[in-house]
Structures are given as C-alpha cells and as structure tokens.
Amino acid sequence: MIAIPAALSAIALRLILGGGVFTDPLPAPSRPLASFVAAAPAPATVHLKPETLTAAAEVAGLNLGVWAFLHYAANAYYSYISWETIRDNIRDGWEWDRSRYYVNFYHHPYHGYLYYNAGRANGLDYWGSSLSALSGSFMWEMMMEKYRPSINDLITTTCGGIIYGEIGYRFSALVRKRNARGLGRIWREAVGAVLDPVGGINRLLNGRDDNYPGLPGSPDVGRILNGELMLTGPVVIRSTDLTGTRAAPLLGFTLRYGDPAGAGWSGRPFDVFTVAGRLRWGPDRPHLSLLIHAAILGKTFAGRHGSSHFLGLYQHYEYYGFETMRVSGTSFTGGWSSRFEFNPAVHLTACARLGWLGLGASDDFLAEPGERIYYNLATGVTAAADACVGVKGFDYVTLTWRHYNLFDLDVIGSRAGRETWNILQGQMEFPVWSRFGLGFEAEYCSRRFNFRDFPAGHRDLVEARAFVTWQF
Amino acid sequence: MTSRKGRAVAGILLASTLLLTPLAVRGDGRGAIPRFAVEIDSGAVFVREAGFGSGLKFNGGVFFRTGHRMGVGLSLERFAVPVESGTAGLLSAGRMTMTTLLVNEQLYLLTKGRLLPYALMGIGFTLLGYSPDSWPADVPRRVFVDRMALQIGAGLDVRISPKLAVCLKARYNLVKTWMENEGRTYPIRDVDPLAQNMLYLYGLGLALGIKIGF
Numbered sequence: 001m002i003a004i005p006a007a008l009s010a011i012a013l014r015l016i017l018g019g020g021v022f023t024d025p026l027p028a029p030s031r032p033l034a035s036f037v038a039a040a041p042a043p044a045t046v047h048l049k050p051e052t053l054t055a056a057a058e059v060a061g062l063n064l065g066v067w068a069f070l071h072y073a074a075n076a077y078y079s080y081i082s083w084e085t086i087r088d089n090i091r092d093g094w095e096w097d098r099s100r101y102y103v104n105f106y107h108h109p110y111h112g113y114l115y116y117n118a119g120r121a122n123g124l125d126y127w128g129s130s131l132s133a134l135s136g137s138f139m140w141e142m143m144m145e146k147y148r149p150s151i152n153d154l155i156t157t158t159c160g161g162i163i164y165g166e167i168g169y170r171f172s173a174l175v176r177k178r179n180a181r182g183l184g185r186i187w188r189e190a191v192g193a194v195l196d197p198v199g200g201i202n203r204l205l206n207g208r209d210d211n212y213p214g215l216p217g218s219p220d221v222g223r224i225l226n227g228e229l230m231l232t233g234p235v236v237i238r239s240t241d242l243t244g245t246r247a248a249p250l251l252g253f254t255l256r257y258g259d260p261a262g263a264g265w266s267g268r269p270f271d272v273f274t275v276a277g278r279l280r281w282g283p284d285r286p287h288l289s290l291l292i293h294a295a296i297l298g299k300t301f302a303g304r305h306g307s308s309h310f311l312g313l314y315q316h317y318e319y320y321g322f323e324t325m326r327v328s329g330t331s332f333t334g335g336w337s338s339r340f341e342f343n344p345a346v347h348l349t350a351c352a353r354l355g356w357l358g359l360g361a362s363d364d365f366l367a368e369p370g371e372r373i374y375y376n377l378a379t380g381v382t383a384a385a386d387a388c389v390g391v392k393g394f395d396y397v398t399l400t401w402r403h404y405n406l407f408d409l410d411v412i413g414s415r416a417g418r419e420t421w422n423i424l425q426g427q428m429e430f431p432v433w434s435r436f437g438l439g440f441e442a443e444y445c446s447r448r449f450n451f452r453d454f455p456a457g458h459r460d461l462v463e464a465r466a467f468v469t470w471q472f
Numbered sequence: 473m474t475s476r477k478g479r480a481v482a483g484i485l486l487a488s489t490l491l492l493t494p495l496a497v498r499g500d501g502r503g504a505i506p507r508f509a510v511e512i513d514s515g516a517v518f519v520r521e522a523g524f525g526s527g528l529k530f531n532g533g534v535f536f537r538t539g540h541r542m543g544v545g546l547s548l549e550r551f552a553v554p555v556e557s558g559t560a561g562l563l564s565a566g567r568m569t570m571t572t573l574l575v576n577e578q579l580y581l582l583t584k585g586r587l588l589p590y591a592l593m594g595i596g597f598t599l600l601g602y603s604p605d606s607w608p609a610d611v612p613r614r615v616f617v618d619r620m621a622l623q624i625g626a627g628l629d630v631r632i633s634p635k636l637a638v639c640l641k642a643r644y645n646l647v648k649t650w651m652e653n654e655g656r657t658y659p660i661r662d663v664d665p666l667a668q669n670m671l672y673l674y675g676l677g678l679a680l681g682i683k684i685g686f
Contacts, residue, residue, distance in 0.1 A: 054539035061577050064595055068622045072646065080648070080665040082618040083597055088659050122539075146661050205579070206540055 051122035097150030112161015121199040159330035172196035261339035262300035262310025269296035329360025378406035417451030506685025513681020523559025566604035572596040
C-alpha cells in the first residue's frame with residue numbers, strides 16, 4: 001500500500017533535508033506555529049497537455065502485465081481466459097466477490113492506484129485519472145479473469161486507487177526536484193518512483209524532461225506537509241468481550257497535506273488531505289489502520305480575528321483493523337473545518353463531516369476465527385469529527401471521532417444486519433525538547449451489532465498508551 | 473515477339489519502380505514513427521510442443537502511435553502447422569490452425585532515423601482449430617480450447633521512405649491450452665484448467681513485411 005512507504009519516505013526526507021524539499025520550487029514558508037497553521041498558497045495552475053491515448057495504453061499494459069504474471073509465473077487458475085470467458089462475463093453480469101479481506105481491501109486499491117497514476121503520469125487531472133482507474137478496473141473485471149465481474153472489486157479498486165494514487169502522486173512530486181543533478185537526481189527519482197511507480201517508468205522511458213507532466217513545477221508542488229510520528233512500547237489493550245488484556249508496540253503517524261481550514265486551497269481535489277496510520281505489532285500479527293480523507297471540492301471563508309473556515313466535499317478511504325475489530329470502507333462526506341486564533345500563540349482547529357459510506361466491510365467474528373475471508377459487506381452512514389489545540393507550534397490536545405452506521409448487505413458470504421461503530425481517540429502531548437515530546441493516548445472502539453438470526457450484542461476495546469512523539 | 477517485348481519492358485519498369493523508388497525517397501525526415509500505419513507481414517512459425525510442426529504465417533493489421541515512443545498494433549494473424557498422430561492423445565494426424573487477434577503494445581527504443589527497433593508485448597485472442605486427416609466415426613471429436621495468450625517479441629522497422637518501412641519481426645506466442653471433447657454444454661468457467669493435460673503451444677514466429685504510414 002502506498003500510504004506506508006509514502007509516509008515513511010516523506011518523514012525521512014523531512015528529517016534529512018528539512019522543509020525545502022517539500023516546497024521546491026517555491027520558497028519554504030516559515031515553520032508553522034502548529035500543525036494546522038496555514039499552508040503555502042498554491043502555485044499558479046500550469047496547463048499540461050494530457051496524453052490520453054498513452055494513458056489508456058498504459059492502463060491496458062498494466063492489466064496485461066499483471067495477468068501475464070498470474071498466468072505464466074503463478075499459474076493462477078482464474079487467469080485462463082479467452083473470448084468465451086469474456087462473452088460469459090458480459091452475459092452473466094456482476095457478482096459479489098468473496099476473496100480474502102486483505103485482497104479485496106488492500107490489493108485491489110493498490111492495483112487501482114497504478115491505473116490512476118498511469119493517468120496522472122500522462123497529464124490527466126484528478127477527474128481524468130479517476131476515469132483511468134475506473135476503466136482499468138472495468139477492463140480487468142470484464143476481461144482478465146475467468147470469474148464473473150465483481151461489483152465490490154470495481155468499487156474498491158477505483159475508489160481506493162484514486163485515494164492512494166493521488167497521494168502517491170503528490171508525495172512523489174514533493175520529493176522530486178526540478179533541475180536536480182547527479183546523485184541528488186538519482187535518489188530523488190528513485191524515491192519518487194517508489195511513491196509513484198507508473199510515473200517513474202514514464203519518466204524513465206521519456207527521458208529527463210523537466211517539463212513533462214507530473215514533474216516538480218506542476219501545480220501539485222509547494223504545499224506544506226506536516227504531522228507527527230509517534231512510537232510506543234507495548235500498549236495496554238483491554239476488552240472484556242474479546243481477549244482480555246494484551247500488549248503490543250505501535251508505530252503511528254499523521255500527515256497533513258495542505259491546510260485543513262482551506263488556506264491555499266486552489267480548487268483542485270486533494271489540495272488538502274490527511275493520512276493517519278497506526279501499525280501495531282501483535283498481539284497475534286501486524287495490524288494496520290489507515291484513516292484517509294481528502295477534499296475534492298470546497299470553498300474557503302475568512303473569519304474574524306484571523307480565523308478561517310472551509311466547507312468541503314471529502315473522499316475517504318478507511319481501514320481500521322485490530323483482531324476481530326476490523327472495519328473498512330470508501331465513503332464521501334460533506335464537512336466543515338474551522339481554525340480559530342485566540343491569540344498569536346494559541347489556536348483551535350475543529351472539523352466535522354457527515355456522509356455516505358458507499359461500500360464497507362466488517363469482519364464476521366461469528367464465522368471461523370482467524371480466517372479473514374469471513375467478513376460482511378455493507379453500505380451505510382459515516383460521520384467524523386476532529387479537534388486540535390496547539391500552543392506555540394505544538395499540538396497539545398487532539399481528539400478524533402469516527403462513526404460508522406453499517407447496513408450489512410444480504411449477499412453471498414455476508415451476514416445481513418445492522419452495526420454501529422464508534423472509534424474515539426484522545427491524545428495529550430507535551431514538548432520536551434525542540435519538536436520532540438511525550439504523550440499519552442487513549443483509544444476506545446465500540447461495535448454494536450444486530451445480525452439476523454443472532455442475538456444483538458456489542459464488543460468494546462480500550463487501548464491506552466504512552467508515547468514519544470516528533471511533530472514536524 | 474511484340475508481346476514478349478512488351479512484357480519484358482513492363483517487367484523492367486515494374487522492377488525498376490520497386491527497386492529505385494526507395495532509393496529516391498530517403499527515410500531520414502522528421503516524424504519517423506507514423507501516427508497511423510498499415511502493416512502486412514508473412515513468415516515462418518515454429519511450435520515448441522512435441523508433435524507439432526512448423527508452418528507459414530500471415531499477418532495484417534494497423535498501427536496507432538499513442539505516445540512519443542509508444543504505439544499499439546491491432547492485427548489478425550493466421551497459421552497452420554501439422555500435428556502428428558498420438559500428440560495430445562489424438563487418434564489421427566492432422567493440422568492445427570491458429571487464428572489470433574493481436575493487440576500489441578510497441579515500445580520504440582529509437583524514435584528517429586532509418587532503423588527503428590522496438591520491443592513488443594501484447595495479448596492475442598487465439599482461436600484454435602484442428603482438422604484430422606481421418607477420425608473414427610464412433611469417437612467424439614477432440615477440439616482445442618480457445619485461449620488468450622501473451623505475445624512478446626521485438627521488431628525492426630527499416631525506413632526506406634518517410635511513409636514506407638520494411639519490417640522484421642520476431643514474436644513469441646505463448647498459448648497454454650488443452651483439448652476437450654467437442655460440444656461442451658457447460659461454461660468454460662466451470663472447468664478447472666489446472667486439472668487438464670496442458671499443452672504449451674509456444675510458437676516462435678519470424679516475419680518480414682512492410683509498414684505503410686499515413
């Protein structure tokens with residue numbers, strides 16, 4: 001998945017090179033007073049000539065390459081395709097795919113991310129590249145497997161691919177530098193290619209043309225990237241209904257691209273986005289949580305006393321996972337973000353969003369434990385709220401809430417019913433030296449369920465951790 | 473006599489036209505890779521699987537340039553090779569025909585000049601046929617299962633004019649398929665390919681042709 005290497009690369013680069021790497025070719029703004037302080041204004045829009053046919057050919061080539069690997073190297077039985085399988089797929093129509101949880105909600109978005117970046121690498125904008133992701137996924141579903149096309153694969157590949165693709169594209173553009181030479185050029189291009197593989201291949205094939213679409217100097221450069229990295233020892237995890245008290249180390253990060261309150265918003269999707277991740281080692285296996293939301297439409301409003309506000313339409317891709325408390329989904333919300341300046345040193349940022357969870361999934365703990373193939377597909381309502389108080393450039397208090405009201409689908413392999421999820425996180429941090437600090441976090445996850453032919457119930461999970469943090 | 477002289481003159485004129493035209497129009501102008509071209513080639517094909525022979529192949533199609541050094545070729549290819557008796561459990565010798573709709577992506581290593589080498593990769597929608605020399609009346613006929621197959625290879629366009637090039641092409645056609653009784657009534661989706669007696673009809677095709685750009 002793109003988010004982890006993207007986050008780690010971005011943080012590493014930030015650590016090694018300081019702010020300049022993220023703001024080239026624009027001069028770096030002075031360090032923000034706190035994480036949410038205004039981003040640099042967006043550069044003037046550069047009109048890039050889209051190479052639509054090349055993008056389409058590359059999308060088809062990606063499908064071909066993946067299929068060739070599955071057919072000739074992996075000898076996957078579903079890769080034996082022909083005119084007949086394509087005809088049958090068109091005739092028989094769509095179905096719900098029951099591949100494993102991580103395949104459907106992790107691998108498929110990665111595949112979509114490559115389609116999306118084929119569009120981006122050839123000068124298509126967010127909307128054109130989104131069509132690239134959709135068409136690539138559609139081609140795969142209809143042609144490249146002998147299975148019937150899967151509606152949930154089409155949705156997760158497209159929507160997840162758009163999110164990861166645009167994030168990878170933006171991070172890649174932040175890392176690369178116009179007119180870089182020698183070793184600097186090599187490692188910047190290499191890291192950029194990891195973040196945006198299709199763009200990297202295009203740059204390799206087309207030579208080092210700094211005016212080529214997707215390179216630094218495009219309007220996607222020049223934004224603040226800030227956030228924090230946190231590391232804990234074993235955390236305390238307690239749940240009476242699950243597995244008692246356990247401990248597991250955790251690596252967490254939060255990356256904020258652009259200003260949540262809309263400063264610098266140029267009207268282009270993903271000028272503002274946030275990626276929050278938690279990677280837990282154990283207690284049984286690594287678990288990843290990713291909460292991503294990005295503004296795709298919006299309008300800014302200036303308030304009194306230096307406050308600013310942003311009304312936006314957001315796209316989400318969320319993957320919350322821990323033992324039998326797993327929920328994921330792609331959703332669209334409408335929301336409001338505000339930043340209030342109480343005095344030059346203190347600010348409050350608050351955001352709230354409400355919307356439709358198009359397609360989600362939750363683990364089916366009633367089925368055989370341990371096998372992640374058992375999960376419920378769902379649609380529903382999602383809501384979120386965040387608040388953060390910062391003083392003199394350091395975020396002291398952060399509160400987040402995520403809510404999912406799931407209507408589990410009555411489709412094959414899914415247990416019909418209703419679920420209500422609430423995930424609350426509260427964080428307090430104190431600076432110790434420079435941007436480093438110590439903090440304490442409590443996290444509460446509640447899942448209430450009412451499945452057909454099964455007694456209603458609930459599961460609750462509480463985590464508490466002390467951590468070392470670095471805010472940048 | 474007059475007729476023979478006339479035929480000789482016509483023959484010399486035709487040969488001169490064919491031989492001298494390329495010399496008269498040099499191929500080092502700009503825009504070496506045409507935006508659109510028609511391509512025809514022919515050559516030999518060699519199937520690797522034991523019991524299958526070699527034969528002639530014919531290919532015709534169109535080419536679209538989609539980027540600075542990329543293009544897509546759409547073409548139809550057909551060849552036939554002899555099949556020995558006993559191959560894949562067949563009761564009779566015969567001929568296998570392979571008709572393929574090819575969609576190949578071509579990546580040009582050079583974009584200007586007289587020589588334009590390229591690598592190609594693509595898929596072929598392959599329709600396979602089998603014509604036995606004789607077949608017992610009381611035994612179900614055997615047929616190949618149609619497949620989609622990978623195409624990989626390389627080619628060289630030798631430009632003899634801005635619009636005309638001679639093409640040399642080597643392409644590997646990687647068909648993995650099996651044989652079944654004719655008249656299957658259930659979807660191919662329900663057949664487990666990994667349980668079949670797989671035939672690797674990997675064929676190397678060598679071809680010479682022309683590409684006319686527009």
